[in-house]
Amino acid sequence: MLFVLLICSALISGSEVAFFSLNNNDVEELKKGESNTRLLKLRDKPRSLLATILISNNFINIAIIIISDLIFTELLPEGYFNNTATWFQENIFFLKGLSIPAISNAIIFFITVVGVTFLLVLFGEVLPKIYANINKIKFAKLMATPLAVLMFLLGGFSKILVKWSNQIESKVDKHKGSAKSRLKDDIDKAIDLTVSQEENAEEEADILKGILKFSDVLVKQIMTSRMDTVSVDMQTSFTEVLKVVKESGYSRIPVYKEDFDNLEGILYVKDLLGHTDNNQDYNWQQFIRKDMLYIPESKKINELLREFQLKRLHMAIVVDEYGGTSGIVTLEDIMEEIIGDIRDEFDEDSDIEFLRIDDNNFIFEGKTLLNDVCRVIGEDINIFDEIKGESDSLAGMFLEVTGRFPKVDSELDLNPYKLKIVSMTNKRIEKINLMIKR
Known part of the structure; x- marks a missing residue:
């Protein structure tokens, strides 16, 4: 026995x-x-x-x-x-x-x-x-x-054991999450206290805080949405492609067939440099590179940075849970989360489109990311975390909180902030007035 x-x-x-x-x-x-x-x-x-x-x-x-x-x-x-x-x-x-x-x-x-x-x-x-x-x-x-x-x-016994383990695990995760949040707040305060009063001290503090929060940022929070992505159709003439390249100033442009969900590859502008004098029938499609990297919206940017390094890529295609294309994210987008905006000769004076009426009133594009809004108004990037839900833009947060599609002049009180719809189309909130009540 x-x-x-x-x-x-x-x-x-x-x-x-x-x-x-x-x-x-x-x-x-x-x-x-x-x-x-x-x-x-x-x-x-x-x-x-x-x-x-x-x-x-x-x-x-x-x-x-x-x-x-x-x-x-x-x-x-x-x-x-x-x-x-x-x-x-x-x-x-x-x-x-x-x-x-x-x-x-x-x-x-x-x-x-x-x-x-x-x-x-x-x-x-x-x-x-x-x-x-x-x-x-x-x-x-x-x-x-x-x-x-x-x-x-043993189904009954195992269900009880699994239930207990799930409850214990959730409590531990909750405790670790709150402890981690408190630790980061303490480090933020320590950075503010220890940073010197010299010139550019504020920028140095922002870089240190960016490094601290780097592993918590999702791709969805920094990507360029599909509506704002510069891309070209496979059937576009060579003349039109050159025009898009000149106007955008981008070095890499996604190429799609009929619809942006059906991407064919990435066009590297440097491959066209020796062919700019060709006529509009020139076969520019031969330069489309098929080595695209697809990533989910929920991917952490620190993981994506490692993947960029391993695969020697600078751009990734972001897809949603249904497999549709949400937008694109680049190596520059990731680096800007640490060191702030990287400006080059093609950038406009401001990547964030807003109008400062006075110290307490701003008008933003509805698509403006909440992180960028917080930077403009000088607040911590986490101030809207408890109410924004799954949204990442100012318009998205308005829809998330109200639960309905608004009309012009609709208001949302988020003490000490107040949002008011300035203009919109049938399908999109275009401009929002953000007022700080002080």
């Missing part, structure tokens, strides 16, 4: 390593076989699977300990250790008050624990996990059916 339980313990322990070490290539290989459906279903429920494995393993280990104690007691009765117990009682002062049978039982228990622990660690944990790691696919296939049965039998 003890031998059977040890085998069960080894199989359960090994299955944990086998299932959770399967990589994407292993999964793709398993999907090719129709008999692996049960295995893949188990892998799709990692928390329930892990809970079932842990509960099963604990039950088996407890059974092994109980049976081992019974076997050991039968093989070595307490009288067998009486002489040893007597020696302990006579020579160890804190055992003098205990009886010989009690000391004898303690010795038996200690030997049992050491022996069982050795068996469990070696044959129930180490060896099966080493084997499962080497033969993970084979081991996972072997244990798929037994684990499916155990998951069905």
